[in-house]
Amino acid sequence: MSVFVLVHGSWHDGGHWGSVVRRLEELGHTAHAPTVAGHGKDVPKDVSHDDCVSSIVDYVVQHDLTEVVLVGHSFGGTVVARVAEEIPDRLRRLVFWNAFVPRPGKSQYEDLPPHYREMFSTLAAESADGTVMLPFPIWRDAFIQDADLDLARRTYATLSSEPLRPLTDELELSRFAALEIPRSYLNGTEDTALPPGEWGWHPRMSGRLGLHRLVQMPGSHEVLFTNPRGLAEKLLESARD
Amino acid sequence: MSVFVLVHGSWHDGGHWGSVVRRLEELGHTAHAPTVAGHGKDVPKDVSHDDCVSSIVDYVVQHDLTEVVLVGHSFGGTVVARVAEEIPDRLRRLVFWNAFVPRPGKSQYEDLPPHYREMFSTLAAESADGTVMLPFPIWRDAFIQDADLDLARRTYATLSSEPLRPLTDELELSRFAALEIPRSYLNGTEDTALPPGEWGWHPRMSGRLGLHRLVQMPGSHEVLFTNPRGLAEKLLESARD
Amino acid sequence: MSVFVLVHGSWHDGGHWGSVVRRLEELGHTAHAPTVAGHGKDVPKDVSHDDCVSSIVDYVVQHDLTEVVLVGHSFGGTVVARVAEEIPDRLRRLVFWNAFVPRPGKSQYEDLPPHYREMFSTLAAESADGTVMLPFPIWRDAFIQDADLDLARRTYATLSSEPLRPLTDELELSRFAALEIPRSYLNGTEDTALPPGEWGWHPRMSGRLGLHRLVQMPGSHEVLFTNPRGLAEKLLESARD
Numbered sequence: 001m002s003v004f005v006l007v008h009g010s011w012h013d014g015g016h017w018g019s020v021v022r023r024l025e026e027l028g029h030t031a032h033a034p035t036v037a038g039h040g041k042d043v044p045k046d047v048s049h050d051d052c053v054s055s056i057v058d059y060v061v062q063h064d065l066t067e068v069v070l071v072g073h074s075f076g077g078t079v080v081a082r083v084a085e086e087i088p089d090r091l092r093r094l095v096f097w098n099a100f101v102p103r104p105g106k107s108q109y110e111d112l113p114p115h116y117r118e119m120f121s122t123l124a125a126e127s128a129d130g131t132v133m134l135p136f137p138i139w140r141d142a143f144i145q146d147a148d149l150d151l152a153r154r155t156y157a158t159l160s161s162e163p164l165r166p167l168t169d170e171l172e173l174s175r176f177a178a179l180e181i182p183r184s185y186l187n188g189t190e191d192t193a194l195p196p197g198e199w200g201w202h203p204r205m206s207g208r209l210g211l212h213r214l215v216q217m218p219g220s221h222e223v224l225f226t227n228p229r230g231l232a233e234k235l236l237e238s239a240r241d
Numbered sequence: 242m243s244v245f246v247l248v249h250g251s252w253h254d255g256g257h258w259g260s261v262v263r264r265l266e267e268l269g270h271t272a273h274a275p276t277v278a279g280h281g282k283d284v285p286k287d288v289s290h291d292d293c294v295s296s297i298v299d300y301v302v303q304h305d306l307t308e309v310v311l312v313g314h315s316f317g318g319t320v321v322a323r324v325a326e327e328i329p330d331r332l333r334r335l336v337f338w339n340a341f342v343p344r345p346g347k348s349q350y351e352d353l354p355p356h357y358r359e360m361f362s363t364l365a366a367e368s369a370d371g372t373v374m375l376p377f378p379i380w381r382d383a384f385i386q387d388a389d390l391d392l393a394r395r396t397y398a399t400l401s402s403e404p405l406r407p408l409t410d411e412l413e414l415s416r417f418a419a420l421e422i423p424r425s426y427l428n429g430t431e432d433t434a435l436p437p438g439e440w441g442w443h444p445r446m447s448g449r450l451g452l453h454r455l456v457q458m459p460g461s462h463e464v465l466f467t468n469p470r471g472l473a474e475k476l477l478e479s480a481r482d
Numbered sequence: 483m484s485v486f487v488l489v490h491g492s493w494h495d496g497g498h499w500g501s502v503v504r505r506l507e508e509l510g511h512t513a514h515a516p517t518v519a520g521h522g523k524d525v526p527k528d529v530s531h532d533d534c535v536s537s538i539v540d541y542v543v544q545h546d547l548t549e550v551v552l553v554g555h556s557f558g559g560t561v562v563a564r565v566a567e568e569i570p571d572r573l574r575r576l577v578f579w580n581a582f583v584p585r586p587g588k589s590q591y592e593d594l595p596p597h598y599r600e601m602f603s604t605l606a607a608e609s610a611d612g613t614v615m616l617p618f619p620i621w622r623d624a625f626i627q628d629a630d631l632d633l634a635r636r637t638y639a640t641l642s643s644e645p646l647r648p649l650t651d652e653l654e655l656s657r658f659a660a661l662e663i664p665r666s667y668l669n670g671t672e673d674t675a676l677p678p679g680e681w682g683w684h685p686r687m688s689g690r691l692g693l694h695r696l697v698q699m700p701g702s703h704e705v706l707f708t709n710p711r712g713l714a715e716k717l718l719e720s721a722r723d
Binding site: 137138141142145146148149189190192195196197200218 | 423425430443444445447448452453454455456457478481482
Binding site: 182184189202203204206207211212213214215216237240241 | 623624631671674677700
């Protein structure tokens with residue numbers, strides 16, 4: 001039985017993993033879904049990428065979790081790679097689920113296609129607190145196209161604005177490449193949150209992992225909402241020894 | 242409930258959508274499948290791309306259809322993009338199903354791999370009326386490989402020769418980029434009518450749409466014949482708000 | 483009903499097709515799974531690529547098989563292409579299942595990503611007999627990730643070391659391009675034995691076949707072990723007229 005720590009992406013918080021956590025626990029596993037610093041509603045948004053990393057490291061240490069399967073979704077991939085540098089001995093496997101795999105000296109921003117960079121920079125500049133809210137039409141058609149309109153709207157209402165700085169901070173990441181923690185990449189075959197092709201998730205991000213286990217499932221970037229039971233099962237396939 | 246107008250591709254005519262129309266109507270929708278000018282058997286083949294476009298525009302206007310989900314398959318993608326320029330206010334969404342997404346100033350021919358251009362030009366030159374018939378071995382293995390041989394033969398017998406000119410006409414297409422009609426791309430994961438990779442449908446064509454909804458289904462270029470009920474359901478997923 | 487000759491890949495032998503052969507025969511077909519020269523346990527490993535080819539040609543001729551559907555898996559693709567040059571009149575169709583499609587004047591080695599070339603050359607140099615054994619972590623995560631650990635271990639124990647020379651021999655292959663035998667490519671959508679993308683199976687290898695039938699199935703490089711019944715059914719779809 002595995003111990004999962006699930007790290008959400010931009011605009012999300014830990015509560016969004018609820019149905020996935022329940023399914024993993026029904027199947028006999030343990031699952032934690034902490035909220036990353038600066039994420040969720042009604043919290044201070046002035047955080048750095050290091051703050052995001054510390055919030056997860058602290059969670060794992062305070063709960064004294066070991067043999068952890070550490071899962072990162074989307075932006076969460078940059079967090080789990082850095083967490084792995086800090087507490088490698090507590091981790092059994094890394095799972096990147098349609099997640100950014102960061103590169104030394106680079107920010108996540110440099111992995112975004114130009115149209116997202118421009119949009120996010122404009123939205124952050126126009127905001128009161130340097131955050132970005134994803135416009136609904138993008139959520140509906142590029143992130144959660146496998147939901148009906150009602151589910152797309154209800155889930156959108158639970159999202160929170162994303163601080164820009166964790167996306168633009170350059171990560172030193174000098175130790176990640178040498179880590180020997182096994183890693184998996186879980187790819188949704190209809191995930192268009194990054195546009196397929198030159199700027200897509202797979203094989204662009206997965207290919208940065210070196211030897212890894214590829215697992216695929218049908219669905220959008222948000223199967224967390226549209227197919228949480230299927231996601232839980234694919235996380236188990238990604239996580240097993 | 243949606244109003245569909247289904248625009249077929251090369252060598253096809255409107256009657257080929259029969260099973261898809263029936264399934265959409267069973268599910269409570271309305272579906273029209275007009276034959277594009279110069280297509281089908283025993284009709285004059287001397288048509289331009291503009292003639293093809295006019296035949297669909299006229300159909301929609303004469304039937305006074307509004308809030309239309311306009312679907313283009315294959316060559317039909319070049320038609321629906323142009324129809325959208327002419328009657329945008331009648332359209333609710335565009336669906337490109339393994340369809341060409343045309344570019345301003347270019348013809349569909351420029352989007353074909355060289356071996357198809359050479360073959361089509363040769364076949365048209367050898368024909369009495371400047372048309373091209375798709376050779377059966379290509380139909381069987383690259384277009385409808387998910388059928389058995391009997392279905393491949395029976396459907397081939399219903400195809401009609403394709404006028405070359407609509408494929409070689411350059412399209413001005415000066416207004417398409419500015420249209421704000423939502424658009425979807427439906428991709429068959431085994432569609433090899435265009436060879437996967439550099440010359441493939443997805444993400445080459447889908448990527449030209451900008452923000453769009455990607456939907457995928459298993460099957461060849463001709464699920465219209467091999468899985469019409471599945472196609473109808475994926476068209477609904479592509480079409481819903 | 484078809485006559486199959488199934489040609490295994492590196493580290494495998496003919497016995498590994500057991501469940502696939504049984505399923506094909508249950509469905510009324512005939513299936514042969516000879517072991518390629520220099521493959522399997524306790525046999526001399528000092529073989530050339532031509533020796534591999536001869537062992538399959540001899541098998542087909544000695545059994546007087548005709549109208550053969552010749553299937554090559556992985557390394558076996560280089561063998562079936564050469565066999566097709568030698569006995570084209572005995573073959574009805576070639577099926578490349580996540581197989582190398584060789585090029586004139588080149589070796590399979592030139593189609594391997596650099597990290598595999600380096601690893602194989604090092605392992606062969608360190609071995610007593612110029613052979614390479616695939617390390618278990620690669621088997622487990624890149625070849626058979628859709629198995630549980632127990633099946634991954636049990637199947638690994640049946641593998642045998644691979645002679646390097648058949649992989650490094652350059653193939654003249656002057657007659658293959660002109661052959662008119664129909665060909666299919668069967669692709670496992672999670673096959674990461676070659677890393678997806680620039681060095682992947684599909685469309686890199688499939689695209690070398692010219693007109694061919696693409697069939698896809700879910701699963702890893704080793705569905706032979708993880709889904710032999712599904713593989714048998716997809717081989718039938720690949721093989722039918």
